[in-house]
Amino acid sequence: MEWKLILGHYLILVILLLGQLHGCKSCIEKERKALLELKNYMISRSVESVFGSVLPTWNNNTKSDCCGWKGIKCNHTSGRVIGLFFADMYFNESPLLNLSLLHPFEEVRSLNLSGLGYNGFFDDHIEGYKSLRRLRNLEILDLSSNSFNNTIFPFLNTATSLTSLFLRWNFMGGAFPIKELKDLTNLELLDLRGNSFNSGVPGYKSLKRFKNLEILDLSSNRINQSIFPFLNTATSLKSLLLGWNFMYGAFPIIELKNLANLELLDLIGNGFNGSIPDLKNLTNLEALGLAENNPNGPIPIEVICEMKNLRELDLRANYVVGQLPHCLGSLKMLKVLDLSSNQLSGNLPSSFSSLESLEYLSLLDNNFTGLFSLNPLTNLTKLKVFKLSSTTDMVQVETDSNWQPKFQLSVVILRFCNLEKIPSFLVYQNNLRLVDLSSNRLSGYIPTWLLVNNPELEVLQLRNNSFTFFQMPTIVHNLLVLDFSANNIGGLFPDNIGRQLPNLLHMNGSNNRFQGHLSSSMGEMKNLTFLDLSYNNLSGLLFTRISKALSQQI
Numbered sequence: 001m002e003w004k005l006i007l008g009h010y011l012i013l014v015i016l017l018l019g020q021l022h023g024c025k026s027c028i029e030k031e032r033k034a035l036l037e038l039k040n041y042m043i044s045r046s047v048e049s050v051f052g053s054v055l056p057t058w059n060n061n062t063k064s065d066c067c068g069w070k071g072i073k074c075n076h077t078s079g080r081v082i083g084l085f086f087a088d089m090y091f092n093e094s095p096l097l098n099l100s101l102l103h104p105f106e107e108v109r110s111l112n113l114s115g116l117g118y119n120g121f122f123d124d125h126i127e128g129y130k131s132l133r134r135l136r137n138l139e140i141l142d143l144s145s146n147s148f149n150n151t152i153f154p155f156l157n158t159a160t161s162l163t164s165l166f167l168r169w170n171f172m173g174g175a176f177p178i179k180e181l182k183d184l185t186n187l188e189l190l191d192l193r194g195n196s197f198n199s200g201v202p203g204y205k206s207l208k209r210f211k212n213l214e215i216l217d218l219s220s221n222r223i224n225q226s227i228f229p230f231l232n233t234a235t236s237l238k239s240l241l242l243g244w245n246f247m248y249g250a251f252p253i254i255e256l257k258n259l260a261n262l263e264l265l266d267l268i269g270n271g272f273n274g275s276i277p278d279l280k281n282l283t284n285l286e287a288l289g290l291a292e293n294n295p296n297g298p299i300p301i302e303v304i305c306e307m308k309n310l311r312e313l314d315l316r317a318n319y320v321v322g323q324l325p326h327c328l329g330s331l332k333m334l335k336v337l338d339l340s341s342n343q344l345s346g347n348l349p350s351s352f353s354s355l356e357s358l359e360y361l362s363l364l365d366n367n368f369t370g371l372f373s374l375n376p377l378t379n380l381t382k383l384k385v386f387k388l389s390s391t392t393d394m395v396q397v398e399t400d401s402n403w404q405p406k407f408q409l410s411v412v413i414l415r416f417c418n419l420e421k422i423p424s425f426l427v428y429q430n431n432l433r434l435v436d437l438s439s440n441r442l443s444g445y446i447p448t449w450l451l452v453n454n455p456e457l458e459v460l461q462l463r464n465n466s467f468t469f470f471q472m473p474t475i476v477h478n479l480l481v482l483d484f485s486a487n488n489i490g491g492l493f494p495d496n497i498g499r500q501l502p503n504l505l506h507m508n509g510s511n512n513r514f515q516g517h518l519s520s521s522m523g524e525m526k527n528l529t530f531l532d533l534s535y536n537n538l539s540g541l542l543f544t545r546i547s548k549a550l551s552q553q554i
């Protein structure tokens, strides 16, 4: 009895809720008209051939609720447009954006005009509204990938409610536009990536007025190290991205010492050199990107061990030499460690066994030699990606045949590791997406058992080994890429391969010793876009079969 009562109450509640949902407001007429006006404006500036495909869901039918149109987000209580987004449009000229057309959307919070090719604004509406001021709720404005130059700053500076401003990939430049954007004091995110800003003297000496600024992206500009004293005033910053600029000299850490809230610092692709600075005082730093610096000389990395909060460290393509420092084991929070393309030698320190948070470890392209034991990784339960290769061709990865690590990898790369047998730990892996065992000395059967064990496997790279046999297991698998080129595989080409790997996009079986005809099942690989079987002894109907396979996807 009681239960029925409770159920009854719920039923009423559900009906009430449904009723409310049903009764939610559709878009208001003024905004529907304004959207259609915008559409006409877009059409008038589009390449003629795409007229029909400009905003096709924005239609003239008065019954159609504009809140359901593509790119429109409404507040369903008020029926007002709060989000506006255009995509995939092509213009025959670089148009100016008529800001008057945006005025009706007084409640809009998020406006995405990226990639539309605009090179300026104009506003010929009622005098006094010559600005973005009417959009008094605008918080997010994305003007990326247009052709805007500095002439739009006076307009932007009127959008004082903005919290996120994206201006990446435009034609802006000059000194940091602090004075130009001085009224945008609510900014939390400013993205200026991919312009031509430099380190000239900005209009104000400090960034302090942006007291909420947390993310600043200045990557891919023309900034040099003389901007640091200025950046050091943005004490609220959590993420600072300065990659691909014109910076050189010593790593600029002293200069950034006031940025105590910094969590991410990205200096990738500059010309910094010398030793890695002591970052102890940046106690909140979690991610440090120093990749592709240090062209000139070896750097020691021990100092990194002091950054106990580090979660991500990218030291790819620097000039790191010598053994991996034992003290790296103290970075208990570390999730991502990329040391690829350096000149490291020696072995994995036993201390790596304490990197209990590690998910991603890349040691590709280093100078490891001799026996290389993976034992320290045994208990790293979170490890998902492991990559290792040696430029010297003299490393020998050693794994005990009873080794049963506690991780389940999704990516494993062991290239140039002198493997003679497939490491037996791979037998215990069931979640692999990518396996690359290229350039080892593996022989015998192609390990198609990996497909059986790993239903999600997408890429299997086995090139440049000494495999001699290829047999498909009797399963159908969704593998996308298979490369067994430059081996020593003879006999007939696997007959059933097309039926069993129907989703294959890329297959390379060149430089083997296959004989006879290609199997007719190849025609079942309807998605195949790359096929190389050159340098074999195949004969007969080869080409008709291939062209059948390829023509079916056209």
Ligand SMILES: *[C@@H]1O[C@H](CO)[C@@H](O)[C@H](O)[C@H]1NC(C)=O
Residues within 6 Å of the ligand: 036, 039, 040, 059, 060
């Ligand atoms: C909507 O309909 C009116 C009149 O039928 C027409 O003038 C206008 O061009 C149409 N607008 C769009 C966007 O199709």
Ligand SMILES: *[C@@H]1O[C@H](CO)[C@@H](O)[C@H](O)[C@H]1NC(C)=O
Residues within 6 Å of the ligand: 075, 076, 077, 078
């Ligand atoms: C939606 O509009 C109503 C009525 O104007 C307002 O009270 C509410 O705060 C708005 N909700 C959001 C998420 O903007």
Ligand SMILES: *[C@@H]1O[C@H](CO)[C@@H](O)[C@H](O)[C@H]1NC(C)=O
Residues within 6 Å of the ligand: 037, 098, 100, 101, 124, 125
């Ligand atoms: C800009 O938009 C306004 C409002 O729709 C309109 O009155 C004006 O004619 C437009 N200007 C141009 C040059 O299209």
Ligand SMILES: *[C@@H]1O[C@H](CO)[C@@H](O)[C@H](O)[C@H]1NC(C)=O
Residues within 6 Å of the ligand: 086, 087, 088, 112, 113, 114, 115, 140, 142, 166
């Ligand atoms: C704006 O749209 C583009 C796609 O056209 C998207 O990549 C970008 O993330 C969007 N911007 C924001 C702030 O969501």
Ligand SMILES: *[C@@H]1O[C@H](CO)[C@@H](O)[C@H](O)[C@H]1NC(C)=O
Residues within 6 Å of the ligand: 119, 120, 121, 148, 149, 150, 151
């Ligand atoms: C900046 O853009 C405006 C508007 O498109 C244009 O008139 C002006 O010539 C441009 N200035 C420079 C320096 O390119």
Ligand SMILES: *[C@@H]1O[C@H](CO)[C@@H](O)[C@H](O)[C@H]1NC(C)=O
Residues within 6 Å of the ligand: 198, 199, 200, 224, 225, 226
């Ligand atoms: C940095 O750039 C500014 C302006 O772009 C220039 O005046 C200054 O000389 C440069 N400093 C160095 C150290 O290259």
Ligand SMILES: *[C@@H]1O[C@H](CO)[C@@H](O)[C@H](O)[C@H]1NC(C)=O
Residues within 6 Å of the ligand: 248, 249, 250, 273, 274, 275, 296, 297
């Ligand atoms: C760093 O590079 C500068 C030139 O960019 C050079 O003068 C300096 O000697 C280099 N320092 C080190 C430690 O290699």
Ligand SMILES: *[C@@H]1O[C@H](CO)[C@@H](O)[C@H](O)[C@H]1NC(C)=O
Residues within 6 Å of the ligand: 254, 257, 281
């Ligand atoms: C780091 O912090 C310590 C104590 O908090 C301070 O004495 C030292 O000067 C700081 N170092 C730098 C380079 O700012």
Ligand SMILES: *[C@@H]1O[C@H](CO)[C@@H](O)[C@H](O)[C@H]1NC(C)=O
Residues within 6 Å of the ligand: 321, 322, 343, 366, 367, 391, 392
């Ligand atoms: C590392 O290997 C590369 C390529 O084999 C070689 O040029 C370089 O000198 C080696 N570096 C060290 C420190 O042994």
Ligand SMILES: *[C@@H]1O[C@H](CO)[C@@H](O)[C@H](O)[C@H]1NC(C)=O
Residues within 6 Å of the ligand: 353, 375, 376, 377, 378, 379
């Ligand atoms: C892994 O954990 C087991 C059991 O806790 C322990 O006996 C073994 O020494 C650990 N191995 C490594 C390399 O830390």
Ligand SMILES: *[C@@H]1O[C@H](CO)[C@@H](O)[C@H](O)[C@H]1NC(C)=O
Residues within 6 Å of the ligand: 393, 416, 439, 440, 441, 464
């Ligand atoms: C093939 O692998 C061997 C090592 O097994 C290596 O020495 C050789 O350079 C590799 N060839 C290519 C083309 O990668």
Ligand SMILES: *[C@@H]1O[C@H](CO)[C@@H](O)[C@H](O)[C@H]1NC(C)=O
Residues within 6 Å of the ligand: 502, 503, 524, 525, 526, 527
């Ligand atoms: C080919 O690709 C399409 C689209 O990505 C996918 O739906 C299909 O399952 C794939 N496989 C075959 C055999 O068509």
